[in-house]
Amino acid sequence: MQDGTFPSPDYPEVTAPRRDAGRGDAYARDCPTRALLDRVGDKWSVLILLLLGEGAMRFNGLKRRIGGVSQKMLSQTLRALERDGLLAREVLPTTPVSVTYRITPLGRELLAALRLMIDWAETRMGAVVAAQAAYDAACGRAP
Amino acid sequence: MQDGTFPSPDYPEVTAPRRDAGRGDAYARDCPTRALLDRVGDKWSVLILLLLGEGAMRFNGLKRRIGGVSQKMLSQTLRALERDGLLAREVLPTTPVSVTYRITPLGRELLAALRLMIDWAETRMGAVVAAQAAYDAACGRAP
DNA sequence: TCCTTGTGGTTTCCAATAGTGACCTGGTTA
């Protein structure tokens, strides 16, 4: 990595093991928020969690419901979410084989925490789009 | 939308323009949650919003506080957030030039919505890491 | 006058990864 490329080291660099500040709004690499966003900030994870929040589903059912996901990304994301303990994979030894995915209590917790963000997105993304348009009109192209 | 299981494959494809189901948990490409995650799900946006939630800061101040961010990513992310109307850039014609970044009311709204997710991450990422370890121990390598 | 430091970035180059489509297995049902 980059070792000591900071000219003024008299600052409390947040890369240090840990600051003592209470529950510490950690802005550094060891921040759990960073870890969560690395897992969940991809294109499909939240969508899958949201869908499984409604009820258990099978692989091709998910594939049909989610527009534009490839098999590779779906199976990859499902495996990652299963590894994280956010959803459970149940293999039923039926006729060929039935695989059911259902959300776990931990996943449901996360989904509840995400719901506020999702609600904000659904009500306020219009304001964001308006801000983008205003920005583009002001300094984006017009003088 | 609480019909539980989906046995029949004759389900409405969500890639279609729009479903009429109320506020519609949209799983498709036009979902505002997708748009929000595309903006905010990157490595630095949430961290910057979180930091600016404490108070206005300057470019190099942010750079020092956030461990491991490059100038390119910082300026790029700041510009994107400014374009989204989530933070404001103020240029003060002082000695060389002072640029201050501060969060906007819209950004503060989003930050409040994200806080629940951040809190979840800080309290429950341990459970996720434990689940990962259990998964790796079970089927990851051991037979 | 030149040299260095510092601020607030932009740009170029490059490696790593995320993501896609197409095609493959292998079994079952009709």
Add this chain to the structure above:
DNA sequence: TAACCAGGTCACTATTGGAAACCACAAGGA
């Protein structure tokens, strides 16, 4: 024979992100 299920593999492209160079300006020192 064809289609469905549950994926896996390959080849390819697009995006992300880092390092470092560059730019314009100003202050301070020799």
